[in-house]
Amino acid sequence: MKSVTVTGPGRLETVEIPRPVTGPRDVLVKMKACGICGADPHALQEGGIMPGAASSPMGHEPAGEIVEVGAEVTGLRVGDRVVIDPTGVADAIIGGGGPQGALSEYLAVREATAGRNVIVMPDHVPWHVAALAEPLAVARRCVDKTGPRPEHQAVVFGAGPVGLGALLALKAHGVRHVVVADVQPNRLEKAIALGADAVIDSRTEDVRARLVELHGEGTDAFGRPGLPGTDIYLDAAGVPAVAQTVFAGPKLGAVFGIVAIYHQSVEVDFQQLIPSELTIVHSMGHPTEMAAVAQDIAENTDKYALIVSDVVPFAETARAIDLAGRPGATDKVVVTFD
Numbered sequence: 001m002k003s004v005t006v007t008g009p010g011r012l013e014t015v016e017i018p019r020p021v022t023g024p025r026d027v028l029v030k031m032k033a034c035g036i037c038g039a040d041p042h043a044l045q046e047g048g049i050m051p052g053a054a055s056s057p058m059g060h061e062p063a064g065e066i067v068e069v070g071a072e073v074t075g076l077r078v079g080d081r082v083v084i085d086p087t088g089v090a091d092a093i094i095g096g097g098g099p100q101g102a103l104s105e106y107l108a109v110r111e112a113t114a115g116r117n118v119i120v121m122p123d124h125v126p127w128h129v130a131a132l133a134e135p136l137a138v139a140r141r142c143v144d145k146t147g148p149r150p151e152h153q154a155v156v157f158g159a160g161p162v163g164l165g166a167l168l169a170l171k172a173h174g175v176r177h178v179v180v181a182d183v184q185p186n187r188l189e190k191a192i193a194l195g196a197d198a199v200i201d202s203r204t205e206d207v208r209a210r211l212v213e214l215h216g217e218g219t220d221a222f223g224r225p226g227l228p229g230t231d232i233y234l235d236a237a238g239v240p241a242v243a244q245t246v247f248a249g250p251k252l253g254a255v256f257g258i259v260a261i262y263h264q265s266v267e268v269d270f271q272q273l274i275p276s277e278l279t280i281v282h283s284m285g286h287p288t289e290m291a292a293v294a295q296d297i298a299e300n301t302d303k304y305a306l307i308v309s310d311v312v313p314f315a316e317t318a319r320a321i322d323l324a325g326r327p328g329a330t331d332k333v334v335v336t337f338d
């Protein structure tokens, strides 16, 4: 079978390798779609997930059809359409420096567990949309950690795939007002199409003033006036301007969820934040969130479909990765198989 593998810095090869052999507790999945993560172009540039390894199979956003089921596996059948949690398998993370990557024609899921590392999707979800379950579970984890409730008002910074996933996750929790801020107008349009209650163009607008307009005025324990009434700040952008916007004065009891990966450090005056009793939560990966996202994708398939901007055939995976690495060229790239 064919497998897309990094064999050195900037070197991507489609290699011919044996189809994985499954055991009694495994399933074999014929790949149908795999999203390209924003980190994939960087991994390629650096020579693999673990730089310096002889080869590094790529792809960790899998969707496919079960073609073999081990004798001891329960709750999964040949023909099931599934998404796979690449981090929840019994061997190495799929597409994470281990022997398997999801940009391959087949994947063996070791110790397959229905609803946990293999999640069945209904037939109406197209493959390229199903493949969003993994990246958007990242957003779901961060949102869940902020403790959203229907009476809350929230702002999401960044309308990339993760930020849009956070918008949909906040809506899935029933959060009554969700604003999305970005610096790219086309991405803000997408946020509106996905159900954002308002958007803020951070290049041209005063973000805090707009939040006061949209969420009303809040205050801190000292009764400081003029603070945004925003309950949840969700950072899916990862730039110091976002943290500075929050740290300039959140209302008493606000929560700041950070899923974005910062490449610059940020100065914080913690003394100023004491009267806000700000809770800061970070999130990493999605240890338990994929099933909830898969269900939401099944219920709101048309909205999730809007997140995917480019569908590229497997034979052109190199182009897909290149596209995903060009800022502003695309929103979300998904590779599909025959």
Ligand SMILES: NC(=O)c1ccc[n+]([C@@H]2O[C@H](COP(=O)([O-])OP(=O)(O)OC[C@H]3O[C@@H](n4cnc5c(N)ncnc54)[C@H](O)[C@@H]3O)[C@@H](O)[C@H]2O)c1
Pocket (backbone or CB within 6 Å): 038, 138, 157, 158, 159, 160, 161, 162, 163, 181, 182, 183, 184, 187, 202, 236, 237, 238, 239, 241, 242, 258, 259, 260, 261, 262, 283, 284, 285, 286
């Ligand atoms: N924590 C984890 O486990 C995990 C996993 C995957 C991805 N991530 C991170 O999540 C973040 C989002 O991922 P993505 O794929 O959506 O990235 P992306 O680059 O597609 O989206 C980021 C968005 O932030 C916007 N932005 C830039 N400056 C801004 C500003 N001042 N205000 C508002 N928005 C601004 C950009 O225009 C862009 O649309 C990235 O930092 C990524 O590395 C974290």
